Amino acid sequence: MSMFTTDSVIGVIGAGTMGAGIAQVAAKAGHPVLLFDAAEGAAERGRKNIGKGLQKLVSRGKMTAEDVDALVGRIQVITSLDEMAPAALVVEAIVERLDVKQSVFGQLEEICSEQTVLATNTSSISVTAIGSTLKRPQNLVGMHFFNPAPIMKLVEVISGLDTKPEIADAIFQLSASWGKKPVHAKSTPGFIVNRVARPFYAEGFRIFQEGGADNVTIDAVIREAGGFRMGPFELTDLIGHDVNYAVTSSVFAAYYNDQRFLPSLIQLELVNAGHFGRKTGKGFYDYSEGAEKPAPQTAPEAAKPNSVTIEGDLGVAEPLVAQFEAAGITVNRTEGDGRIQVGDATLMLTNGQFTTVRAAEISNRNLIHFDLALDYAEAGRIALAPADKADAKAVEQATGLFQAAGKAVSIIDDIPGMIIMRTVAMLANEGFDAVNQQVCNEEAVDIAMQGGVNYPRGPIAWANGVGLARILNVLRNLGASYGEDRYRPSPLLLRKVAGGRQA
Ligand code: NAI
Numbered sequence: 001m002s003m004f005t006t007d008s009v010i011g012v013i014g015a016g017t018m019g020a021g022i023a024q025v026a027a028k029a030g031h032p033v034l035l036f037d038a039a040e041g042a043a044e045r046g047r048k049n050i051g052k053g054l055q056k057l058v059s060r061g062k063m064t065a066e067d068v069d070a071l072v073g074r075i076q077v078i079t080s081l082d083e084m085a086p087a088a089l090v091v092e093a094i095v096e097r098l099d100v101k102q103s104v105f106g107q108l109e110e111i112c113s114e115q116t117v118l119a120t121n122t123s124s125i126s127v128t129a130i131g132s133t134l135k136r137p138q139n140l141v142g143m144h145f146f147n148p149a150p151i152m153k154l155v156e157v158i159s160g161l162d163t164k165p166e167i168a169d170a171i172f173q174l175s176a177s178w179g180k181k182p183v184h185a186k187s188t189p190g191f192i193v194n195r196v197a198r199p200f201y202a203e204g205f206r207i208f209q210e211g212g213a214d215n216v217t218i219d220a221v222i223r224e225a226g227g228f229r230m231g232p233f234e235l236t237d238l239i240g241h242d243v244n245y246a247v248t249s250s251v252f253a254a255y256y257n258d259q260r261f262l263p264s265l266i267q268l269e270l271v272n273a274g275h276f277g278r279k280t281g282k283g284f285y286d287y288s289e290g291a292e293k294p295a296p297q298t299a300p301e302a303a304k305p306n307s308v309t310i311e312g313d314l315g316v317a318e319p320l321v322a323q324f325e326a327a328g329i330t331v332n333r334t335e336g337d338g339r340i341q342v343g344d345a346t347l348m349l350t351n352g353q354f355t356t357v358r359a360a361e362i363s364n365r366n367l368i369h370f371d372l373a374l375d376y377a378e379a380g381r382i383a384l385a386p387a388d389k390a391d392a393k394a395v396e397q398a399t400g401l402f403q404a405a406g407k408a409v410s411i412i413d414d415i416p417g418m419i420i421m422r423t424v425a426m427l428a429n430e431g432f433d434a435v436n437q438q439v440c441n442e443e444a445v446d447i448a449m450q451g452g453v454n455y456p457r458g459p460i461a462w463a464n465g466v467g468l469a470r471i472l473n474v475l476r477n478l479g480a481s482y483g484e485d486r487y488r489p490s491p492l493l494l495r496k497v498a499g500g501r502q503a
Contacts, residue, residue: 002170002173002177003088003117003166003170003173003174004088004170004177006029006030007031007032008088008089009031009032009033009086009088010023010031010033010088010091011034011035011036011087011089011091011112012033012035012036012090012093013084013090013092013093013094013104014037014092014095014121015043015046015047016037016042016046016093017147017148018093018121018145018147018149019035019037019091019121020035020047020049020050021145022091022121022149023035023046023047023050023075024050024054024075024149024150025145025149025150025180026091027050027071027072027074027075028071028150028178029177029178030074032074032076033076034076034083034084034087035047035075035077035078036077036078036079036080036081036083043077043078043079044077047075047077050072050075051068051072053150054068054071054072055068081104081108081111082111084108084111084112085111085112085113087112087116088115088116088117089116089117089118089119089171089174090112090117090118091119091120091121091143092105092118092119093121096122096123096125098125098129101120101122101125101130102130102133102134105120105131105134105140106133106134109134109135114136115139116139117139117141117170117171118139118140118141119141119142119143120142121142121143122144123191123194124189124194124247126187126189127140127141127142127158127159127163128160128162129160131162131163137160137162137163138164139164140160140163141157141159141167141168141171142157142158142159142160142185142191143155143156144156144157144158146193146451146453152451153179153180153181153451154180154181154193154447154448154451154452155175155180155183156182156183156185156191156192156193156448157172157175157182157184157185159184159186159187161187163187168184181447181451183443183444183447183448184440184441184444185439185440185444185448186438188434188437188439189250189251189255190251191439192444192445192449192452193448193449193452193453194247195251195439196427196431196434196445196448196459197427198260198261198430199260199423199426199427199429199430200423200427200453201232201235201244201248201264201267202248202261202264202426203232203419203423203426204219204222204233205266205267206264207415207422209264209265209266210413211413212412212414212415212418213297213383213410213412213413213415213419214297215231216233216295216297217296217297217383217410217412218231218232218419219232219233219234219296220381220410221296221371221382221383221410221412221419221420222419222423224379224381224408225371225372225373225374225380225382225383225420226373226374226419226424226456227375227456227457228454228455233283233284233285234284234285236277236283236284237277237278237283237287238278239277240276240277240279241270241271241275241276241277241283242271243276244267245263245264245267245270245271248261248263248264248267249263259484259486260430260485260486262486270283270284296381296408296410297412298381298409299403299409299411301403302396302399302400303396303397303400304327304328304401304403304404305329305342305343305397305400305404306329306330307329307330307331307332308330308342308401309331309332309333309334309340309342310331310333310334311333311334311335311336311337311339311340311341312334312336312337312338313338314340314349315467315470316349316372316376316466316467316470317373318376319375319376319377320340320376320405322377323376323377323405323406324401324404324405327406328404329401329404340401342398342400343393344393344394344397345366345390345394345395345397345398345401346364346366346367346368347367347368347369347370347398348368348369348370349370349372350369350370350371350372350385350416350417350422351369351470351474351477352416352422352473352474352475352477352478352481353416353477353480353481354387354414354415354416354481355367355385355386355388355414356387356388356414357481358387359387359388359389365387365390366387366390366391366394367386367390368384368385368390368394368395369384369385369386369414369418370382370383370384370385370398370402370418371383371385371418371421372418372421372424372466373420374456374462380406380407381407381408381409381410382402382409382410383410383411383412383418383419384398384402384409384410384412385411385412385413385415385418386414387414388414395411399411416477416478416482417474417477417478421466421474422474424459424462424463424466424471425463425474425475425478426487427459427462428459428463428471428493429471429489429490429493430459430490431445431446431449431458432460432490432496433490433492435460435492436490436491436492445458445459445460446458446459446460468496468497468500469500469501471493472489472493475487475488475489475493476489
């Protein structure tokens with residue numbers, strides 16, 4: 001029998017951005033909800049805002065006015081914590097401070113029954129630490145929603161050291177019954193999403209910092225070839241650099257300065273300047289009135305080649321072949337190690353090396369790396385990174401080939417791993433490392449990144465699609481290129497690749 005029914009009273013403390021959203025989710029599921037906020041009038045305001053927000057759904061025909069009234073009617077504003085007594089579950093979404101959270105939960109232990117489940121929506125504080133001052137830490141669990149709570153599917157169910165497994169399971173089931181996608185995770189810095197997502201920002205920032213490409217082009221490639229809704233620059237402009245930098249810094253410190261989480265100096269400079277992004281009118285982009293929207297770097301139109309030779313299997317990039325054929329290009333196939341020969345140009349999927357280094361190794365100065373895409377058939381843009389000595393003619397021939405396949409081409413500087421390959425390899429590596437450290441399982445990583453931050457594919461599923469041996473090779477080459485511990489492959493990835501070979 002499950003611990004909660006729709007009659008179970010759900011308490012929500014804190015009626016700000018997250019608390020109001022959580023109250024709405026619980027009320028939508030049919031629960032009576034008690035909403036409390038320490039600031040005078042805040043809970044009532046939160047309740048009103050829920051109603052206002054839902055009116056938009058009514059005008060779009062997604063909800064009836066009666067349903068909205070019933071939903072909002074199930075939310076009761078209370079003005080004293082003592083009124084939380086009947087709650088079967090209390091979810092806390094107050095200020096992000098350990099001492100304040102401990103104090104509120106300490107009071108709730110006196111007010112509510114011994115069976116009441118206490119949940120915290122904290123995004124960065126150890127659930128174990130919050131529970132440490134409680135009489136019944138076994139009843140405390142993390143219930144981490146994502147903003148906006150009524151829309152984002154993910155709930156990270158966080159177990160502290162003393163959390164009873166039955167309590168975590170009950171919250172998992174309850175979240176699922178609310179239409180959410182819950183995942184279990186151990187209380188560790190950043191939990192799943194705020195840990196695994198770090199390279200999405202960091203690698204983009206580094207590519208920009210090293211002049212690999214400008215922010216506009218990186219964002220365009222991530223969106224149009226990577227399938228992400230936003231690139232790292234536009235997304236952090238939206239989140240706010242003060243907030244995003246603080247999260248990165250706190251995860252970095254919490255992991256004892258592990259270089260994997262190293263914060264970015266270019267982001268720090270934005271913070272120093274007070275250019276927090278959209279909310280201040282300026283970040284990586286300019287949001288002032290009349291500011292022009294910058295265009296990504298896009299190669300001019302080049303001639304369509306008549307024929308192309310595919311040497312060997314292109315692996316994940318194989319869908320390109322059908323696109324070349326559909327464009328009326330004659331495709332010859334021969335044995336080989338996965339290359340596209342067009343005119344003087346040799347194209348290969350980036351392996352994490354500088355193109356220039358690989359070109360020297362294979363004695364082919366006209367080597368041009370192309371980047372990973374989520375789906376090569378769908379991608380509207382592709383990034384190419386020619387070796388330093390590549391002829392302009394070869395670059396033009398490669399450009400014409402991809403343009404014939406319907407893609408805008410961005411010629412970027414020679415940067416190891418390019419944009420998407422490098423980002424996805426690092427996301428997957430972090431996911432594998434979280435699994436290796438028993439934070440969660442592989443499925444949870446993918447559910448979390450899709451449901452919490454809208455990734456188009458889970459990083460682990462994506463890495464499997466590319467081939468784990470290839471991903472491992474990219475990481476090793478990045479490591480060799482930079483000589484930084486940051487790119488060390490997760491032991492779990494090593495083990496999986498070896499296991500795959502043994503079959
Ligand atoms: P907010 O500032 O919008 O709302 C916090 C509310 O809590 C305010 O209305 C405040 O008056 C009230 N409050 C503060 N101290 C209180 C106390 N001692 N007792 C009762 N009410 C109190 O903050 P937000 O963004 O909703 O964050 C709340 C919690 O959720 C934090 O722990 C945050 O880390 C976490 N979180 C935030 C996310 C976000 O994107 N904003 C996402 C996921 C988690």
